[in-house]
Every structure is written in structure tokens, then in C-alpha cells.
Amino acid sequence: MMVARTGSLGMGVLASVVVARALPPEGRGTYYMAVSVATAALTLGHLSVEQAQTALWSEKRRRSRLDANSVPLGLCLGGAAALVAIVLCLLFQGRGNIPDIWLLATACAGVPLGMGVLYGTNITVLRDRPQIAGWAMLGSAVAQCLCLVLLGLTGHLTVASVVIAWVLSFAASLAxxxxxxxxxxARPDLRLARTTCVKGLRLHTGSAASYLLLRSDVFLLNALAGPREVGIYTLGVTLAELSRLAVDVFAQVTLPLQFDDEAHDPALVTVRIVRFMLLLGAASAVVTVTVVSALITPVYGHAYAEAGTLVAWLVPGILLLSAGRPVSTYLLRRRSPRVLVLPSLIALVANVALNAALIPLWGAIGCAVASTVAYTALVSFQVVFFTRTSGIGWRQLLPTSAEASRVTTEVKHRWGQLHIGRVS
Structure with missing residues (x-):
């Protein structure tokens, strides 16, 4: 899983370099806005079915039918969400720096495929097959990167062709x-599909708020500052999210442990996972900020130099949000949907208010500051609910110095074994 994830991110970085070198910040901003509209349709239209799948997975008799439903349900709901997005874009065309409608329609073609990948990947992980999820992720990255490189070599790399490559990446992943x-x-179970959608809808307000928390800054920045600032900011976001590599992989491969009630106490398992993820996150933050600061201008060019500062502001919030995922999973199983919905709504309101206030003053940096503050607020609320539900104090979620020393020693030992093996 780690190898696949690393390869995917490596391909993603290469793709971002190709796009940045071929398109100015304004062109990258236009491409990203078209993709953001499609992503918004995917995220706001998925009805939190993947969370409902996770919640229903405890009932073993339903697992095979949840599996069979995943791809057909994703394609159907995705098609409906794409249609709604295109209609809404037609209504708002010509306002707020919205891209051309044909470019938006092309991007929205990826929504059904993306939703099928979302549901299918969740089922794959729940079936304890993370290696397949990793290969699907890698296949998506390879397909997108190859398309971009070939287009760049033949001189056909445009905003539209970059969007098409993004759509094809979903098809590769699903395949x-x-x-x-x-x-x-297999033949879908319509009754279970309805049950899954209804259960997902109860959680969807929180999911929609979480997505808007992550991406509302891009839409606000586009409206208030224009596509150039969007192009630079979104590159900063892409590079900052590289720091999530190890943290996200660890969260995925330990997900089945949080559902093993017979062998483990889910609350204690969650605590141990969060501690280790915080250690990984701290190390990732230092490495990411250092490397990006040194390489941003030589690799991407002077036009994107500001992205290095944005990464330093974004990384703490992104990593804190990633490390809080096990807490969110625990709450999903143990409490009512409002426990997940309310913190997301509060954080979203704070994010929008901060962006509206800071973008006119600081531009893209204001976006980064607002995002980090909002992400921290969200995780703080989730931790409060977790401590009340589990009876475990919040300090127990923090790694100790002994744990940090033990992990460091183990990493050095493994690295030494690897080095000796290579020499021999």
C-alpha cells in the first residue's frame, strides 16, 4: 500500500510539474476550477454512501450485497450529480470567473466514474484488501501522468486536454x-441500495460540510482574487498534501482493526492509531516544508515561488485533519450523526468567515491561514466528543517521548538492516 501510494504521489508531482511548466498560473487556475466543479458535484452528490457502507459493514449478512451494489450505485448517483452540476453552471455562466461550459461538461464526465471509484475503494478496504486499493490508485496516477507527458511531448497540452486526462484517470482506477x-x-440489490442511501443521507450534511470546509476556500479565492491566485494556491495545496502519504496509508490499513470488537477495544485501538499517526505527521511536516522550500522555484519556476510559503501554512492543518480520521471513524460507529455533522458545520462557518476576511488582505496566504485554523477547530470538536464517548482523556491521544524514541530507534534499525542488505 505504501509503495503504491508513494508511486501515485510521485506521478502526481510529475504531472503537476508538467502542467505548471506548460500552463501559466492563470491556465492552471482555470483547469483547477473546472476540476473543482466536478469534484464538488462528486462530493456533494455521493450522499455519504461510503460512510453508510462502513456503518452497515458490521452486519456480515449484508457484506456481499454491499459489495455488488457499490459500482452500479456509484455510476447512477454520479450521473445524476453531474447533470445537476452542468445545469447549475449554465445558470451561473458568466459570473464569478466560472470556466467555459464545455470545459465544465468535460470535467463532469468524470463524476460517475469517480463515484464508482469512491464506493468501490471503500468496499475494497473494508474487505481488508488495501493492496488492491493501492494498485487502483497507482493505475489512476499512471494513466493521468502518461497522458500529460504524451500531450506535452507532442505539443497538445492545453487546459482542455489536461481536464480530459483527469477524467481518464478515474476510468483507469475503476478498471x-x-x-x-x-x-x-453483480446484480444490485435495490432494497439495500435504498437503505444505504437513506442511512448515508443522515450523515451527508456533515460530509458536505467537510468537503466545503476543504474546498470552499478555492471558490472564494477564485471569486475574490481570480484564477492566477487559484493556480498558485492549488499548487501549494497539492504539495502540502504530499505530507499525508504515510499518515493516510496507516489510517487505511488499520481501518479493519477499528471494527474488530471481539479482539480489541475500539477506543484503545483508536488511541494507539492516533498516537502513531501524530508521530508520522510531525516527521512528514518537517520533511515536506524543508524539501518544498528548497525545490519549488527550480522545479516549478519563479511564477509559482509563492507556493512554498503556502505549504508551510497549510501542512499543520492538513496533517492534524488526517490524524483525526480514526477519531471520526470511531464516532461514526458509536454515536448519532449529529456528532459528526455539528463540528463540520461549525468549522465550515469559521472557514468561510475567515476566508472572506483574510483574502482581501493577504490573498492566497489568507486562504492557507483560514484553512489551518478551521481544520484545527474541526479536529478539536471531534476529540471532545471522543473523550465524552469513550471516557479516555484527550492527553492519551498525544504520543509520549518514550514512544517517539522507540519509533525512532525502530526506524533506524530497519534502515540499517536495509542498508546492510543492499551492501551484501
Missing amino acids: VLIAAGGVTV
Whole structure:
């Protein structure tokens, strides 16, 4: 899983370099806004079905039918969400720096495919097959990167062709999931599909708020500052999210442990996972900020130099949000949907208010500051609910110096073994 994730991110970085070198910040901003509209349709239209799948997975008799439903349900709901997005874009065309409608329609073609990948990947992980999810992710990155490189070499790299490559990456990912047996394509169970959607809708306000928390800054920045600032800011976001590599992989591969009630206490498992993720996150933050600061101008050019400062502001909030994922999973199983919905709504309101206040003053840096503050607020609320539900104090979620020393020693030991093996 780690190898696949690393390869995917490596391909993603290469793709971002190709796009940045071929398109000015304004062009990258236009591409990213088209993709953001499609991503918004995907995220706001998925009805939190993947969370409902997770909640229903405890009922073993339903697992095979949840598996069979995943891809067909994703394609159907994704098609409906894409249609709604295109209609809304037609209504607002010509306002707020919205891209051309044909470019938006092209991007929205990826919504059904992306939703199928979302549901299918979740089922694959729940079936304890993270390696297949990793290969699907890698297949998506390879497809997108190859398309961009070929287009760049032949001189056909435009905003529209970059969007098409983004759509094809979803098709590649879905094909890998199905071909490798991560999900089963079979006759769907319509009754269970309805149950899943209804259960997901109860959680969807929180999911929608969480998405808007992550991406509302881009739409506000586009409206208040224009596509150039969006192009630079979104590159900063892409590079800052590289710091999530180890943290996200660890969260995915330990997900089944949080559902193993017979062998482990889920609350204690959650605590141990969060501690280790915080250690990984701290190390990742230092490495990411240092490397990006040194390489941003030589690799991407002077036009994107400001992105290095944005990474330093974004990384703490992104890593804190990632490390809080096990807490969110625990709350999803143990409490009512409002426990997840309320913190997301509060953080979203804070994010929008801060962006509206800071963008006119500081531009993209204001976006980064607002995002980090809002992410911290969200995780803080989730931790409060976790401590009340589990009876475990919040300090127990923090790694101790002994744990940090033990992990450092183990890493050095493993690295030494690897080095000796290479020499021999």
C-alpha cells in the first residue's frame, strides 16, 4: 500500500510539474476550477454512501450485497450529480470567473466514474484488501501522468486536454478495482441500495460540510482574487498534501482493526492509531516544508515561488485533519450523526468567515491561514466528543517521548538492516 501510494504521489508531482511548466498560473487556475466543479458535484452528490457502507459493514449478512451494489450505485448517483452540476453552471455562466461550459461538461464526465471509484475503494478496504486499493490508485496516477507527458511531448497540452486526462484517470482506477477483484460487479440489490442511501443521507450534511470546509476556500479565492491566485494556491495545496502519504496509508490499513470488537477495544485501538499517526505527521511536516522550500522555484519556476510559503501554512492543518480520521471513524460507529455533522458545520462557518476576511488582505496566504485554523477547530470538536464517548482523556491521544524514541530507534534499525542488505 505504501509503495503504491508513494508511486501515485510521485506521478502526481510529475504531472503537476508538467502542467505548471506548460500552463501559466492563470491556465492552471482555470483547469483547477473546472476540476473543482466536478469534484464538488462528486462530493456533494455521493450522499455519504461510503460512510453508510462502513456503518452497515458490521452486519456480515449484508457484506456481499454491499459489495455488488457499490459500482452500479456509484455510476447512477454520479450521473445524476453531474447533470445537476452542468445545469447549475449554465445558470451561473458568466459570473464569478466560472470556466467555459464545455470545459465544465468535460470535467463532469468524470463524476460517475469517480463515484464508482469512491464506493468501490471503500468496499475494497473494508474487505481488508488495501493492496488492491493501492494498485487502483497507482493505475489512476499512471494513466493521468502518461497522458500529460504524451500531450506535452507532442505539443497538445492545453487546459482542455489536461481536464480530459483527469477524467481518464478515474476510468483507469475503476478498471483496476474491478479486474483485480477489489469489488464485485453483480446484480444490485435495490432494497439495500435504498437503505444505504437513506442511512448515508443522515450523515451527508456533515460530509458536505467537510468537503466545503476543504474546498470552499478555492471558490472564494477564485471569486475574490481570480484564477492566477487559484493556480498558485492549488499548487501549494497539492504539495502540502504530499505530507499525508504515510499518515493516510496507516489510517487505511488499520481501518479493519477499528471494527474488530471481539479482539480489541475500539477506543484503545483508536488511541494507539492516533498516537502513531501524530508521530508520522510531525516527521512528514518537517520533511515536506524543508524539501518544498528548497525545490519549488527550480522545479516549478519563479511564477509559482509563492507556493512554498503556502505549504508551510497549510501542512499543520492538513496533517492534524488526517490524524483525526480514526477519531471520526470511531464516532461514526458509536454515536448519532449529529456528532459528526455539528463540528463540520461549525468549522465550515469559521472557514468561510475567515476566508472572506483574510483574502482581501493577504490573498492566497489568507486562504492557507483560514484553512489551518478551521481544520484545527474541526479536529478539536471531534476529540471532545471522543473523550465524552469513550471516557479516555484527550492527553492519551498525544504520543509520549518514550514512544517517539522507540519509533525512532525502530526506524533506524530497519534502515540499517536495509542498508546492510543492499551492501551484501
